[in-house]
Amino acid sequence: MADILLKLKNLKKKFRIGTEDFWALSGVNFAVKKGEFVAIMGPSGSGKTTMMNIIGGMDQATSGEYIFNNKAIHDLSKTQMAAFRNQQIGFIFQSFNLLKRYNVFQNVILPLEYSKSQPHDLRKHVLELLEKLEIASKVEQQISQLSGGQIQRVAIARALINNPSLLLADEPTGNLDSSTSEKILKIFKALHQQGNTIILVTHDAHVASYAERIIQMQDGKIILVSE
């Protein structure tokens, strides 16, 4: 049990659309071990994004349990959820979600604005991180001056700055061409090899093939787990 990072128990999520209730998740049971690389696949409306939002602490389940590092996340207040996102989760989005008016350095350190602690030598720490992602030379550049692949590397650096327990990537190669996608996926693979836990949401089987385990979802339920 000690190596379990997160666990979902009979997790349900209901949305109200007009006058009708819609169950986006209808009883999901699922666990991720520390250091694991999991891909979640499924068609639109299968509930994969909803599940990811709940795992990332962006949303609360209607019922069920969500345990992360032996702590109940489903009971947390809004402020505690914000701290959870800041300390435990590193988000990587399909549309990058970087601040265009900030340069690379300012974007990477953005999560630290909301952290209580900071690395001892911040600039050195950021440069080391960017070095690993091969974009250290771009540290002072504006986001608008970078290519798609470089922008996603900046987003990965930002996700790693707080040493999170979990990297949560939502279609991270969705906006990239195939050769850039390959490079980004190799970065994920390397990060996994370094011991990071990664959950990646995708509809692309090739992208999912980089993961150790693939979870197939449909109609708010897990229908298949393949190792």
Place this chain on the structure above:
Amino acid sequence: MGNIFKKIKTAIISILANRFRSFLTAFGVSIGIGTIFIMLSISSGIHKTIQNTTNAIASTNLTLELFSTQNPQKYIQHLLENKDFYFIDNIGKSINFIPHKVLLDGVNIKSKINIDNLNSNSIPQINGCDPTFLKLQQFNLIQGEMINDFHNRQKIPVAIVGTYFLNNIWGETNPIGKIIQIENRQFTIIGVAENKYSTSLPMINNFIIIPETIVEEDYSSMFFGRNYSISLTNNAKSEIAAAEILNYFNILKYTNNLEFSAMVINPKEIQKMIAIVDLALLAIILITGGIALFVSGVGIVNTMLANVADRTNEIGIRKALGATEKDLLIQFLLESLAITALGCLMGVLFSMIFINLTNFLLITVFTDFWINNLAGFLLNIDFQVLLLIIFITALTSLICGIYPALKAAKMDPIEALRYV
């Protein structure tokens, strides 16, 4: 502490990213602040001018003016008689007010003096004064000697001049011993009076004082007023005393006599009038300033709402990265505070320039108009008012910034992230 610096830095970066919109809002705020500041400086200037004027004419005593427009010759003979003094002394016994002294204040005449380039507005006020009056008014000299009883009794033609007359009209640097001619009679200057009142009303020091006996002898045809100063004890009711004295002169003494009349100037009444003028000015300023500030406030709300709408995606990103509602509330409040601070700075700067430039032009370019028509009125910068303005501005900014900031803080991160 470090955290707040981070937030201030974030606010500044955000403002710079929307610099045109932020500057326009700040400009709107600066107009509001500038309007209030200039209006308050006008009000403060008016207040000061009125106070200087009334201090100058009223001091703390009642002033009894006896005047006649029809027969100055007859008027000059009409000094207060013993029975009048007796009456005034006795008013106190019946109405619990004790006037302890009635003084001969002096007489004013209109006259020509032999100084070049003297226009009608620059003519000094010429007073004939009793030496006792000068002593009791604590009238001091900066140069020379005082008119004394001997000068007055013997009708020696000596004069004391005020500094405004000396420096601005006559232009004489060493007046003692010099001769000045008033109508057909020559006077030797024996003293220069110190500035009795504020320098913002320099005209008050445009005067010449000569012995009262000479005025009565030589200038009686030019009389236009005779004043008596009546000093009251501290607990005296000046309104009642003034009414009693007025009643005595106008009803009892000068009944059915249209040639003479009496007027009592009561400094307390003047103070009351000043208070009313002050209050009216303040009301006008509060209403106008309030409207200006309200319009600025609407501008702030509008800009900040547009900011929040434009930056919905950023709010989503920040929330995803761990920003709490409080973090975002503070960030957006700081932004509106920073915009308002910029507006406040611009407004104060513009109005300071305007006030100083106006004062400079009044003193140097429109000097005559300023002295003769504005009684030495200057816009006055009150630093306490400035602090109050800064406080009100900060408050406005917080009030106007709170709704957009709350809107940003309460946003759902998932919805906000979808907004591109």
